[in-house]
Amino acid sequence: xxxxxxxxxxxxxxxxxxxxxxxxxxxxxxxxxxxxxxxxxxxxxxxxxxxxxxxxxxxxxxxxxxxxxxxxxxxxxxxxxxxxxxxxxxxxxxxxxxxxxxxxxxxxxxxxxxxxxxxxxxxxxxxxxxxxxxxxxxxxxxxxxxxxxxxxxxxxxxxxxxxxxxxxxxxxxxxxxxxxxxxxxxxxxxxxxxxxxxxxxxxxxxxxxxxxxxxxxxxxxxxxxxxxxxxxxxxxxxxxxxxxxxxxxxxxxxxxxxxxxxxxxxxxxxxxxxxxxxxxxxxxxxxxxxxxxxxxxxxxxxxxxxxxxxxxxxxxxxxxxxxxxxx
Amino acid sequence: xxxxxxxxxxxxxxxxxxxxxxxxxxxxxxxxxxxxxxxxxxxxxxxxxxxxxxxxxxxxxxxxxxxxxxxxxxxxxxxxxxxxxxxxxxxxxxxxxxxxxxxxxxxxxxxxxxxxxxxxxxxxxxxxxxxxxxxxxxxxxxxxxx
Numbered sequence: 443x444x445x446x447x448x449x450x451x452x453x454x455x456x457x458x459x460x461x462x463x464x465x466x467x468x469x470x471x472x473x474x475x476x477x478x479x480x481x482x483x484x485x486x487x488x489x490x491x492x493x494x495x496x497x498x499x500x501x502x503x504x505x506x507x508x509x510x511x512x513x514x515x516x517x518x519x520x521x522x523x524x525x526x527x528x529x530x531x532x533x534x535x536x537x538x539x540x541x542x543x544x545x546x547x548x549x550x551x552x553x554x555x556x557x558x559x560x561x562x563x564x565x566x567x568x569x570x571x572x573x574x575x576x577x578x579x580x581x582x583x584x585x586x587x588x589x590x591x592x593x594x595x596x597x598x599x600x601x602x603x604x605x606x607x608x609x610x611x612x613x614x615x616x617x618x619x620x621x622x623x624x625x626x627x628x629x630x631x632x633x634x635x636x637x638x639x640x641x642x643x644x645x646x647x648x649x650x651x652x653x654x655x656x657x658x659x660x661x662x663x664x665x666x667x668x669x670x671x672x673x674x675x676x677x678x679x680x681x682x683x684x685x686x687x688x689x690x691x692x693x694x695x696x697x698x699x700x701x702x703x704x705x706x707x708x709x710x711x712x713x714x715x716x717x718x719x720x721x722x723x724x725x726x727x728x729x730x731x732x733x734x735x736x737x738x739x740x741x742x743x744x745x746x747x748x749x750x751x752x753x754x755x756x757x758x759x760x761x762x763x764x765x766x767x768x769x
Numbered sequence: 770x771x772x773x774x775x776x777x778x779x780x781x782x783x784x785x786x787x788x789x790x791x792x793x794x795x796x797x798x799x800x801x802x803x804x805x806x807x808x809x810x811x812x813x814x815x816x817x818x819x820x821x822x823x824x825x826x827x828x829x830x831x832x833x834x835x836x837x838x839x840x841x842x843x844x845x846x847x848x849x850x851x852x853x854x855x856x857x858x859x860x861x862x863x864x865x866x867x868x869x870x871x872x873x874x875x876x877x878x879x880x881x882x883x884x885x886x887x888x889x890x891x892x893x894x895x896x897x898x899x900x901x902x903x904x905x906x907x908x909x910x911x912x913x914x915x
Binding site (some may be wrong): 549709711713714715717718720721722724725733735738739741742745747748749752760761762764765766767768 | 819820821824825827828841842852853855856857859860861863864867868869870906907
């Protein structure tokens, strides 16, 4: 067993491809990985067919890194297939863990998305109104396309997941520490998120003093002071509600955290945690003397696109998971 | 419409320990009549109510949620819990609207320990309003196209 190499697979579902690049961001360490493991399936880099995976015995793959959320039939099939063939399935990156940007499609449904993408976009010319069908009878035979679902799901809403590596894409340090844990066979209990349990604020080098703000600025509307907490300057930063592991990279270059690390372990609903945190520091001056409901509404009106801000990465894994669609 | 005939709204009420729960208690001991549609959960302070509690209530099929605390500005036992609640609920209403849930389903009211009649009137009012709105849309197919 000792000299037998590990078998590793990578797969991408509904994702942008950034996670695949993140794998290569570990640079020369990839050579250590190759020493340790054989890559048996990696569609973005190798020519292995789905058929070959189907022909593998069950639990043949030791570790499968799965990135991307599940938004159509093909991705669901592959998630189930890889779960069957892999001993350990890791949700790699924010999309697989919590839905991420593709998950914002849960503010719409298939009908609205098809209409926008195939019929109403300015760059589309589609006079006969063709939208993707799952089957088409051509002269040569039946053609099939995977079904596009109404709701984007995370990987663990589709199959059982063993570990999660958060981030959009996962930071190099988290990937290497996960690989090291695999190499030394020191993986934590099943279901663990392989990232530090603290919030981004804990890793953030900016000075935090008096959290009380009366005005919100969007990122492009204000040049932030260096070294001072962005939230205290009125720029919405998801740091307090987001799990660390990234070293607060964005904060180091004057950009607020948008929340790709997912929720902290003690408040699993990231959006609600941020609503709570932001509402408790955003107040009127001399609030106790002058307060009306109108003032508060005015105050909150400064926050543009609340769901897009608080649930940018976590909509499909949030409590409500999607917008309710009415006819 | 047929669905709404015989529809009895389920309302979850989060009441603060110091004022609103005592107010509801007073309504009870004074034998003031109000509809039995509300299920009350006592919390220590309206500022204790995590927005996740409200979302969870809607996810589990509540047709409406009432959050009640001590009167503004200075009745709060913990000094500023009611202000925090006021701001959180205002922001949460915006979030709910984005999720396609009518913000009117989430109500914030101030009820003191001596306002049993006010509590009863609020519950009557909410039940009527929710009855007009109909059932929580998430009850069906988790919000997918119905």
